[in-house]
Amino acid sequence: MGKQLLFICVVAIAAASCNKELNTNQTDPNGLPIAQLKGADVFAQAMVTVAQDKLGFNISDATDNYDYATQWMQYFARTTSFAPSGSQEQMETFGLTTSFSDGNWASNYHNIYDFNFVMANSTAHSVLPGASRVMRAMLFENLVDQFGNIPYSQACQPSVTITPAYDDAATIYKSLVTQIDSAITQLSASQSTADDAADIMFKGNKTLWIQFANTIKLRMALRLVPNGDQTYAGSVISSIVAQGGGFLGAGQDALINPGFVDQNLKQNPFWANYGFLPGTTTPTQNNNFFIANTFMLNFLTSTNDPRIGYFYTKNSVGGFGGNFFGSGLTSTPQLSSIGSGILQSAAMPALLFSAAQSYFMQAEAVQRGLMTGNYQTLFQKGVEESFRYLGVANPTASADAFIAGSTSQYVNIATSPSPLQTIFYQKWVAECELDGFEAYCDYRRVGYPVIATPSQAVPGTPMPKRLLYPETEYTQNTANVDAQHQQASDLWTKIFWGQ
Amino acid sequence: MRKLLLLRLLLLFCGWMGVAGVLHAQTREVTGTVTDTAGTPIPFATIQVKGTKTTAVADANGKFAIKVAPGEVLVVTSTGMARQELRVGQALRMDARLVPQTQNLSEVTVTTALGIRRQARELGYATTSIKTAELNQAAVVNTATGLAAKVSGVDIRLADNGVDPQVKVTFRGSRSIEGSNSALIVIDGIPVDQTYLANLNPSDIEDVTILKGSNAAALYGMAASNGVMAITTRKGRGKLSLTYQNTVSFESISYFPSLQNEYSGWGGEPPGTWPNPSTGGTIQFINPWTGLVQTVPFENESFGEAYNSKDFHLDSIPIGENANQTWRFIPYRSVPNGRKDFFQTGVGDQNKLSGSFGNAKIGGVYFSGEHTSKQGVVPYDTYSRDGGRINGNLHAGRFELSGGVSYNSVQTDIAGNSYFQNRPVYWNVMNMLPSVDLKSIKNINDFAYNQGFVDAYFPNPWVQVFDARSKKKTDQLISNLSVSYKVNPWLTLTARGGYSRTTIDAPAFIDSINFPSWLSASGGPWGFSNLAVFPGNVGYQKEDITSHYDDGNVDGFLTAVRKTDHFKFTLIAGGNWRRRSSYGDWNSNQVNSGPVVGQNLIPSFYTKTTHGDGSADAIFSYKRYDQSVYGDLSIGYDSWLFLHGSFRNDWTSILSPGNRSFSYPSVDMSAVLSDKLAFLHNSNTVSFLKVRVGYAGTGNVSLEGYNELGVMGNIAGGKNLGGYSVALPNFGAYSIYPITTVGSGFPYGALRGFSQSTAAVQNGLQPEKTESFEGGFQLGLFANRVNLEVNYYDQKAKNQTIPLQTSNAAGINSYLTNAGEIDNNGVEIDLNLTPLFRIGDFRANISANFAYQNSKVVSIAGGQAELDQINFGTVVLGGVFAVPGKDYAQLRLTDFKRDPTGHVIVDGTTGLPSFSPDLIDAGNTNYKYFVGISPTLQYKGFSLHAVFDYRGGAKILNEEGNAMDFAGISSFDAQNRQAFIYPNSVIQTSPGKYTPNTNVPITSGFPGLPNSIFWWANYLNQIGTPYTVSAAFIKLRELSLTYDFPKKWLGTQQVIRGLQLSAIGRNLFMWRPKTNIWSDPEFSTNGAGNAVGYTTEFQTPPTRIISFSLTANIF
Incomplete structure (x- = not known):
């Protein structure tokens, strides 16, 4: 009997220590669990990801960023040493497939998921929750502007669903405007906190965040003209004016900078993609691959634009040489590469949104009568800000002289028969190699600039008006994506605000 | 009757507990005859009343008489025959029919769970034993390869033919969609990681027991839902004897992809003039198809003109430039075997010595030592293995001790990847121009990329051989110790511990490469633009991985055996504790690549570090605890009916506290009808018949995996691109x-x-459950000369733990949840004919096995989603999927658009096929049909043995073919270099109407790009179906001829007792469908993973091995 008692005791002790052993092994020593992080630990990373998605970074995957728009908007052409293949071939033939857009789609959604985390896990009165709400709205807008209807109301809530349904694009737009409004309310009430250090765009400056939010809101409103709900667009613009915080102004580029330096993985993402290897003057693969576009070179030359030397390098004979987008295997010996106004340094901040763009949009709103002001002055400020960003000496004077001295209808807005066209052409120039996607949106909205069909494309194939839903949606969210009834020909179906 | 039986069972169980007694009966004389199965009397057989000293001996006519009581058992024994037990009933006459010893199916014992040996006749589930002789008859280095095609339901699949290939071992097909389907490996009762199998000395193995299904393996717990390979190593027996064996082997490439030898290089370069070495002037290369001035003979893509072109003729072309800036030339004509001859015949040498001695009463010792070294088919690739083992067992009163320890050290040294595009040797070899004779450019001081080498993209593979090496040293220790204490005659307590440890050190380097200034200025003979992807100087790159993992395992259990008149009860009850841990440290000096690295932000958590000099390292560590209790009860009735059940409860640390405990039962039953049913018992035809049926539930958490710590491979974003990656x-x-x-x-x-994280996990993740039913029979005919075993099984793996791929719009891409079901059933047939025939000294045996396996995905229902497929293997031209209602696994591929009858639809103007937007089902990738046939012929001292292996019912995608056609190097793409009409194509004339295309040829879609490149490199290249073929094959896996020297030749000396000489061939021949022009369809890019069904250029070509072996038995 004693033996049995002893046995039971041994078993009991063993069972207790066994349980303890199982419990001590519940944390992964190989990384940091999310439970230990605050919003501020995630925000800076999400902002850097925004910069990387916009400007490149992943050399091997052109579809991760807006490379396609940069090429279609005639900012880049490619060298002729290689036959195009893969995504480059799809871009050049306007033959995008469902495999084209996976990276773009996935990265944007995961980033929204991270901004959600910041909103839910930050000091309530810090600037970060409001800022994240603005950023999230901007990312959703980017997705709608590329795909039309997208998962929105059910998106990025894996504990609720891993197969979110799609929402109507126009409805999403309206919801995003509301989101920005509540973000502005949140931002207005925010105070300076230790979290400001993680704000690598505006350093916790809520005034700038509100200006940025208003500018994004203005951009969304303008998307709806001239093809969408004009009345609604007008009311959105009125609400911006009523809010009173204003837009990004002179010198107020929205710049993301966590502290880029010329080291591996820490370079400015555009530099890392299109510039030079860390600490060297060795060009990256994409710096070798992409050269000046002859269409753009010809335009800049025809308008005597002094920025040409900032957008592109001079070639070995002191001029500028490029190639047409998608042109075949003809070779020009003297080529121009990306200029010093764009590739400023490995440590340059990443440009998310320029003051120039802000002015050009204001100019458009005023010209269309949706806002009061002087559109010519706003246009002029836009060109001045572009000159300033590129590092042109005496930017204001140079820009003013460039406009005033030009007889081109694409430059001199005062003499232009179509001031709107002039605004769009100069906006397109100001966005050269900096924001191909915004230029592509304007192109789909208003048709400027008028661009010739690339030589590679199957004759008669126009430039796509959207991207196709990615292949991963077909394999992993089949029922919902099928409900959108997408055809390959939907590549040429306009986004609801397009023409 | 059944009720009565149950009642008796219950009563007797009580009896066993001491409630009831045993009745005695009266003794009388029983007479009978002892014969063999043919009825021939066996003289002088011994007849003994079991458990007593009462013995009788049969006379010269086999007749005997003995005094015995009803209910007692007679044991009949005779030399060379199996003993037979006869239960005495009321009859006064009893005849015994003895079967030859080697064929006695009743007496076969097998190793079952926990290493306990049982009579096979008692078992209600399928097991198969392979003895050391059968395993080693082809002198294998890797134990797993020696099992291929020998047992039904066992799928041994080799990932490639490298010096140290990964082997995938699965029993009865696949059950888990994303988790492991590989069998658990147990050595001497201790579970070990699969890697131990490759490094175990096959001669140390006494036998290998295959517990195919979870019924057999239920006692091993959750790791055993995929079956168990239980290996028992040898024990010391008899007086001291030594065995020495030496094997010399020769390995060579057996099948090489069919390459084109007609066309020279060109990949679409712009026009230009190039040096003409024949005249010293310049020449313009002209594309013969377009007439454009643009072709150059130095590309990796071989889309240039034919070597015999009339328009274009050269005697020689420069291949490079040496340090003295002197051009080196090669003749401008194809050298058909210039590439294949790069590979060598790899010589191997294996020396083994083993010894054994012992005494049945005291114990024994077995020891062995081994040194194996072999060369690969890639020059300078080497493999070596040194190992030793000591096993001992000791009987001391009521104690019994046994234990063993083995240690081995395996070293491999192989060529790494090329230094700037990270390609493996094999791919660089294939991509040399057809005019390059690789053997003639071994001197890398003259023919390296930084000497203006002719090929713009692919370095001379000799550069990797000399300047890029990947090494790996694996040391493995296995030890086990078991102590048994016999408390009383029916109760034994056993404690057993096992510990194994693996340490791996895998350094790799790629030497620096510097471009001399003269080359940077001139670019060599072909000009600077030849260096199309001129990478600049690249510094010395190195990476090092060190890792180790430990596995400790303790079992404590009791074994109780009680017998009554009719019943035998065997109870096993115990518990198990297992702790596993691993640690890996990856270290690199590469600054532009490798995993993302950060800084030690939170010391206790974050272990990846960037150092000041740009080097980086990452440390990973894992730990797991498992605990369990189990019970197992067998009840035998009159030695012919057996009922068995088991129960086990597991606790694992890898699940959350609320879900970590789970239990599962198994039950099975078998009946040896030939012992019970009189008409069978007395049959001259049927000598043995057993039927059985069983059910088992196994719990599992199929999350076990490996972290690939890649060497040099991470640069290209992939892994294991030729260098070693260590699977932690x-x-x-x-x-x-x-x-x-x-x-x-x-x-x-x-x-x-x-x-x-881009991964999320379902709250309350549950263990998954595999339910398995099996039934079968074993039939011996004609004195067991014919032995047939048939099994049927049906397994359902439900509620699997699967990381479902989510919509990326969920913010994540993977959601670990309980979902999915695979229903897996099949039939296994094993047939042995011994002897098939016998004429004088000539004797032939044959054994054959057949298996049909069918794994079907029933559903992929998740908690939040009903998915219509899971992609678990990324393939460039499609993917490997789990699709509900379809076989596991499905190959889904890119394809052309086709009309309803399958004709490819082409454009009416360009003649080009268009791409289908959806992936198409191309078939399943796991083999469904397996046939293994092993004939043996013996004549005096000679024996000839062969193993044929057929597998069918699967498809394979050869991405290698696709890659080759991109480069224009295969014989497939040597066709249709000019404009051609797509064969059997149709043109759509109106919606739904198609007419055959007879007159619209394919023309290049790219202006200026000739048809050949456009079609092969840019167009067909995107389609998977042309590269997908039947994966069926027949292989002559083993062929061995052994001569056993007659004893008399050895004379009267007492040292060498036996001598054997063998000539052995492995993988001598493979027959594939004609459409498979690429590689061995058994290979898999995915190694031991589930996503089999495609190969790439990263597997070296198949090889054959011929070896000669001498074995001497000493003392």
């Missing part, structure tokens, strides 16, 4: 606790940046 076992630990990732570039100074 993670045991599934921490799977339910996703961790954050560090944002790229972070930290910036003190600024932290983390991103949430």
Whole structure:
């Protein structure tokens, strides 16, 4: 009997220590669990990801960023040493497939998921929750502007669903405007906190965040003209004016900078993609691959634009040489590469949104009568800000002289028969190699600039008006994506605000 | 009757507990005859009343008489015959029919769970034993390869033919969609990682027991739902004897992809003039198809003109430039075997010595030592293995001790990847121009890329052979100790511990490459533009991986055996504790690549570090605990009816506290009808018949996996591109606790940046459940000369733990949840004919096995989603999928658009086929039909043995073919270099109407790009179907001829007792469908993973091995 008692005791002790052993092994020593992080630990990373998605970074995957728009908007052409293949071939033939857009789609959604985390896990009165709400709205807008209807109301809530349904694009737009409004309310009430250090765009400056939010809101409103709900667009613009915080102004580029330096993985993402290897003057693969576009070179030359030397390098004979987008295997010996106004340094901040763009949009709103002001002055400020960003000496004077001295209808807005066209052409120039996607949106909205069909494309194939839903949606969210009834020909179906 | 039986069973169980007694009966004389199965009397057989000293001996006519009581048992024995037990009933006459010893199916014992040996006749589930002789008859180096095609239902699949290939071992097909389907490996009762199998000395093995289904394996717990390969190593017996064996082997490439030898290089370069070495002037290369001035003979893509072109003729072309800036030339004509001859015949040498001695009463010792070294088919690739083992067992009163320890050290040294595009040797070899004779350019001082080498993209593979090496040293220790104490005659307590440890050190380097200034200025003979992807100087690159993992295992259990008149009860009850841990350290000096690295932000958590010099390292560690209790009860009735059940409860640390405990039962029953049914018992035809049926449930958490610590491979984003990657076992630990990732570039100074994991986990993740039913029979005919075993099984693996791929719009891409079901059934047939015939000294045996396996995905229902497929293997031209209602696994491929009858639809103007937007089902990738046939012929001292292996019912995608056609190097793409009409194509004339295309040829879609490149490199290249073929094959896996020297030749000396000489061939021949012009369809890019069904250029070509072996038995 004693033996049995002893046995039971041994078993009991063993069972207790066994349980303890199982419990001590519940944390992964190989990384940091999310439970230990605050919003501020995630925000800076999400902002850097925004910069990387916009400007490149992943050399091997052109579809991760807006490379396609940069090429279609005639900012880049490619060298002729290689036959195009893969995504480059799809871009050049306007033959995008469902495999084209996976990276773009996935990265944007995961980033929204991270901004959600910041909103839910930050000091309530810090600037970060409001800022994240603005950023999230901007990312959703980017997705709608590329795909039309997208998962929105059910998106990025894996504990609720891993197969979110799609929402109507126009409805999403309206919801995003509301989101920005509540973000502005949140931002207005925010105070300076230790979290400001993680704000690598505006350093916790809520005034700038509100200006940025208003500018994004203005951009969304303008998307709806001239093809969408004009009345609604007008009311959105009125609400911006009523809010009173204003837009990004002179010198107020929205710049993301966590502290880029010329080291591996820490370079400015555009530099890392299109510039030079860390600490060297060795060009990256994409710096070798992409050269000046002859269409753009010809335009800049025809308008005597002094920025040409900032957008592109001079070639070995002191001029500028490029190639047409998608042109075949003809070779020009003297080529121009990306200029010093764009590739400023490995440590340059990443440009998310320029003051120039802000002015050009204001100019458009005023010209269309949706806002009061002087559109010519706003246009002029836009060109001045572009000159300033590129590092042109005496930017204001140079820009003013460039406009005033030009007889081109694409430059001199005062003499232009179509001031709107002039605004769009100069906006397109100001966005050269900096924001191909915004230029592509304007192109789909208003048709400027008028661009010739690339030589590679199957004759008669126009430039796509959207991207196709990615292949991963077909394999992993089949029922919902099928409900959108997408055809390959939907590549040429306009986004609801397009023409 | 059944009720009565149950009642008796119950009563007797009570009896066993001491409630009831045993009745005695009266003794009388029983007479009978002892014969063999043919009825021939056996003289002088011994007849003994079991458990007594009462003995009788049969007379010269086999007749006997003995005094015995009803209910007692007669044991009949005779030399060379199996003993037979006869239960005495009321009859006064009893005849005994003895079967030859070697064929006695009743007496076969097998190793079952926990290493307990049982009579096979008692078991209600399928097991198969392979003895050391059968395993080693082809002198294998890797134990697993010696099992291929020998047992039904066992699928041994080799990932490639490298010096140290990965082997996938699965029993009865696949059950888990994303988790492991590989069998558990148990050595001397201790579970070990699969890697031990490759490094175990096959001669140390006494036998290998295959417990195919979870019924057999239920006692091993959750790791055993995929079946168990239980290996028992040898024990010391008899007086001291030594065995020495030496084997010399020769390995060579057996099948090489069919390459084209007609066309020279060109990949679409712009026009230009190039040096003409024949005249000293310049020439313009002209594309013969377009007439354009643009072709150059130095590309990796071989789309240039034919070597015999009339328009274009050269005697020689420069291949490079040496350090003295002198051009080196090669003749401008194809050298058909110039590439294949790069590979060598790899010589191997294996020396083994083993010894054994012992005494049945005291114990024994077995020891062995081994040194194996072999060369690969790639020059300078080597493999070596040194190992030793000591096993001992000791009987001391009521104690019995046994234990063993083995240690081996395996070293491999192989060529790494090329230094700037990270390609393997094999791919660089295939991509040399057809005019390059690789053997003639071994001197890399003259023919390296930095000497203006002719090929713009692919370095001379000799550069990798000499300047890029990947090494790996694996040391493995296995030890086990078991102590048994016999408390009383029916109760034994056993404690057993096992410990194994693996340490791996895998350094790799790629030497620096510097371009001399003269080359940077001139670019060599072909000009600077030849260096199309001129990478600049690349510094010395190195990486080092060190890892180790430990596995400790303790079992304590009791075994109780009680017998009554009719019943035998065997009870096993005990518990198990297992702890596994692993640690890996990856270290690199590469600054532009490798995993994302950060800084030690939170010391106790974050272990990836960037050092000041740009080097980086990452440390991974995993730990897992498992505990269990189990019970197992067998009840035998009159030695012919057996009922068996088991129960086990597991606790695992890898699940959350609320879900970590789970239990599962198994039950099975078998009946040896030939012992019971009189008409069978007395039959001259049927000598043995057993039927059985069983059910088992096994719990499992199929999250175990490996962290690939890649060497040199991470640069290209892939892994294991020729160098070693070390697979660090993670045991599934921490799977339910996703961790954050560090944002790229972070930290910036003190600024932290983390991103949430792209994986999420269902709350309350449950263990999955495999339910298995099996039934079968074993039939011996004609004195067991014919032995047939048939099994049927049906397994359902439900509620699997699967990381479902989510919509990326969920913010994540993977959601670990309980979902999915695979229903897996099949039939296994084993047939042995011994002897098939016998004429004088000539004797022939044959054994054959057949298996049909069918794994079907029933559903992929998740908690939140009903998915219509899971992609678990990424393939360039499609993917490997689990699709509900279809076979597991499905190959889904890119394809052309086709009309309803399958004709390819082409464009009416360009003649070009268009791409189908959806992936198409191309068939399943796991073999469904297996046939193994092993004939043996013996004549005096000679024996000839062969193993044929057929597998069918599967498809394979050869991405290698696709890659080759991109480069224009295969014989397939040597066709249709000019404009051609797509064969059997149709043109759509109106919606739904198609007419045959007879007159619209394919023309290049790219202006200026000739048809050949456009079609092969840019167009067909995107389609998977042309590269997908039947994966069926027949292989002559083993062919061995052994001569056993007659004893008299050895004379009267007492040292060498036996001598054997063997000539052995492995993988001598393979027959494939004609459409498979690429490689061995058994290979898999995915190694031991589930996503079999495609090969790439990263597997070296198949090889054959011929070896000669001498074995001497000493003392």
